[in-house]
Amino acid sequence: MHTLKGTKYAIFFGLLPALIIYLGIAVVPIGMSAYYSFMNWDGIHPMTFTGFDNFTEIFKDSIFWLSVKNNMIILLTGVLGQIPLGLLLALLLNRSMKGAGFFRTIGFLPVVISSVMVSLIFGTVYNTEYGLLNSILGSVGLDSWQQNWLGDTKWSMFSISVAYIWQNCGFFMVIFLAALQNIPNEVNEAAELDGASGLNKVMRITIPMIRGTILIAVVFSISNSFRVFDLIQIMTGGGPAHATEVMTVYMYNNAFVNMRFGYGSAVSVLILIFSLIVVTIVNRLGKEKA
Amino acid sequence: MKTTKNMKKTLLIGSVALLTLVTAACGNSNNANKGSADGEKVTLNMMHPWTSPNVDNEVYKARIAAFEKLHPEITIKQDGVAAAQYKTKLRTLAAANNLSDINVVWPGADLEPLVAGNLLMPIDSEMANWSSILSTEALAGFNQGGKQYAIPTKQTFVDIIYYNKEMFAKVGYDTFPETYDQFIDAIKKLKDSGITPISLGNKEQWPLQSSYLSAIQERFVGSDFLAKVMNKEAKFTDPEYVKALGVIEELSKLKAFNTDANNMDSVQGQDYFIQGKAAMHISSSTVDSRIRITNEEGNKFGIALFPSVTGGLGDAKKSSGVAQYGIAISSDLDEKQKAAALEFMKFFVNEDLYKELISKGVVVPAKVDVPADASEYLKEMIALTSNGTSPVFDSIIPTQVTSVMQNGLQAITVGRMTPEQLAKDVQAALDGMK
Numbered sequence: 032m033h034t035l036k037g038t039k040y041a042i043f044f045g046l047l048p049a050l051i052i053y054l055g056i057a058v059v060p061i062g063m064s065a066y067y068s069f070m071n072w073d074g075i076h077p078m079t080f081t082g083f084d085n086f087t088e089i090f091k092d093s094i095f096w097l098s099v100k101n102n103m104i105i106l107l108t109g110v111l112g113q114i115p116l117g118l119l120l121a122l123l124l125n126r127s128m129k130g131a132g133f134f135r136t137i138g139f140l141p142v143v144i145s146s147v148m149v150s151l152i153f154g155t156v157y158n159t160e161y162g163l164l165n166s167i168l169g170s171v172g173l174d175s176w177q178q179n180w181l182g183d184t185k186w187s188m189f190s191i192s193v194a195y196i197w198q199n200c201g202f203f204m205v206i207f208l209a210a211l212q213n214i215p216n217e218v219n220e221a222a223e224l225d226g227a228s229g230l231n232k233v234m235r236i237t238i239p240m241i242r243g244t245i246l247i248a249v250v251f252s253i254s255n256s257f258r259v260f261d262l263i264q265i266m267t268g269g270g271p272a273h274a275t276e277v278m279t280v281y282m283y284n285n286a287f288v289n290m291r292f293g294y295g296s297a298v299s300v301l302i303l304i305f306s307l308i309v310v311t312i313v314n315r316l317g318k319e320k321a
Numbered sequence: 322m323k324t325t326k327n328m329k330k331t332l333l334i335g336s337v338a339l340l341t342l343v344t345a346a347c348g349n350s351n352n353a354n355k356g357s358a359d360g361e362k363v364t365l366n367m368m369h370p371w372t373s374p375n376v377d378n379e380v381y382k383a384r385i386a387a388f389e390k391l392h393p394e395i396t397i398k399q400d401g402v403a404a405a406q407y408k409t410k411l412r413t414l415a416a417a418n419n420l421s422d423i424n425v426v427w428p429g430a431d432l433e434p435l436v437a438g439n440l441l442m443p444i445d446s447e448m449a450n451w452s453s454i455l456s457t458e459a460l461a462g463f464n465q466g467g468k469q470y471a472i473p474t475k476q477t478f479v480d481i482i483y484y485n486k487e488m489f490a491k492v493g494y495d496t497f498p499e500t501y502d503q504f505i506d507a508i509k510k511l512k513d514s515g516i517t518p519i520s521l522g523n524k525e526q527w528p529l530q531s532s533y534l535s536a537i538q539e540r541f542v543g544s545d546f547l548a549k550v551m552n553k554e555a556k557f558t559d560p561e562y563v564k565a566l567g568v569i570e571e572l573s574k575l576k577a578f579n580t581d582a583n584n585m586d587s588v589q590g591q592d593y594f595i596q597g598k599a600a601m602h603i604s605s606s607t608v609d610s611r612i613r614i615t616n617e618e619g620n621k622f623g624i625a626l627f628p629s630v631t632g633g634l635g636d637a638k639k640s641s642g643v644a645q646y647g648i649a650i651s652s653d654l655d656e657k658q659k660a661a662a663l664e665f666m667k668f669f670v671n672e673d674l675y676k677e678l679i680s681k682g683v684v685v686p687a688k689v690d691v692p693a694d695a696s697e698y699l700k701e702m703i704a705l706t707s708n709g710t711s712p713v714f715d716s717i718i719p720t721q722v723t724s725v726m727q728n729g730l731q732a733i734t735v736g737r738m739t740p741e742q743l744a745k746d747v748q749a750a751l752d753g754m755k
Contacts (some may be wrong), residue, residue: 075434075435101579
């Protein structure tokens, strides 16, 4: 008992620095944003309290709802694109084959590269004049498929989604690889003895065994999708004409470009609320099935 | 066994990293303290947007270096921020009351909040240094409430049309079209002969507003329209103004711009034109140095202003211009820093700077004689722009309204908005400003 008492203090003091930093850079700013969201403030002139004016203006702004829609597209590409693709890559690489380590590294590489680089790389790939994609399409005679990938509002969100999948599916691959390696060998062997193989084994044995991990990956993917900013800001800046604007870009433009910090804070409060709602729903759905 | 070893390793690496971080942080603060506390040495921070390959940027940086050589006791710590992000960073730092000691500021609507927040130091007592070479006109943009806050380095005309003479000759125009109808006719003919008529790099959104709209609105509604709008004597929704916005729609419908106009930045847009991939490029007088003065094949290109329009209320000879790169000093300096900053300003913005800029082909706001050996291109530019100056859109209209306009112009180019709708939105944004 005596020793435990001592460690409690030790644990507390050990946690203290991290706790202070976390409070300082996460919790306090969220509180401040909530406070600013009821103000009209350009950062220079004195603040004035305006109640819910910022929120009513946001809800009336069609550009905000467009950015919400784009966020939903990003969310769906995350959940329906990155996770299945990450799982597929993990299944492919989770075997003893030549160069598995090499391919794992390659798969994980996009996660390590900064978003700025990813945006610039894809900006070049999508370039209409000399971009890789249009050149390839042209050289195999598919000229009619060539598009203005980022500049045409029909294609811009799609093009960004592809870059977003490419950037993050390696992250989920690594998570799934770790989970796959934790499946006990006895289970796999028993399944094989019973005649399960290939797709059958994956669907009935592997996926149920890593269900928990998949759920966590989905939550990760959703919270990531609400945070996506740099990729879009650099590739298109939310343009053309707001077509690729997500909520974070909308917030940035209002707060930092238009100098409406109160309004921007209100948007960020809404981002927080939206992501909490979606994550809670997913958690509920995950639990019910279990 | 293995895990403990790994743990130890991680711990070791972790603590080393932490230690470096802490010592690095301490080291920084020590240095910073020394800068202002030590009797002799003064360090001044300067934020500027001189990162692009324009010639005048090189001139400015060389002058900073020359100043440091002349005054070894003063260090100018530069923070170069890309022009497209510069204004955003300046405003954010202003909001945080954290401006650099010396700043580059824009006139008019952009300067207003900085003055309102008492963030800049008035320099009226020092004006004797500049009043003889700078006209009140050139200084007006940086004067608010009767006080002078900054001194401009150059005069930028934002609406210069650079055109490829060979391409225009090919479609039957030996001189640049005088009227809007001829201009449209030339665009159609260029298009038919397989040439992209205008290269545009509008990813940063300001070119259509600054370089295009400023010129077009002058032709349709005249120089005092924006001021009238601010005084609520006119509206963006006035039919004449909607017609001006309609020009962008007409050009987009004719597919006058390169297809990736909204994904290219302004410098890429210039390159596109210089490489001979388009017949026209509309940009500021500053890029003349890239397009013609330092370009061996510069004589291929001519300069012109936007043509006259039938029934227009403005002046087709006027160019939209603004005195730019105001050098301003933060109000939050101690005596020693203040003295050093003024010393810097007196050295940085003086007759020599203007002469140097002229010799590189840059138009300046100062009454400095153009040397006889100045570039022919510069003389042509001065002649073209000396018939009156009209205002640039964003030097009069507040930032948040400008941003609605810029997004809307981009929307027009992709067919997502009509000029009528845009005029309504911009007017609503102006009316809704708190």
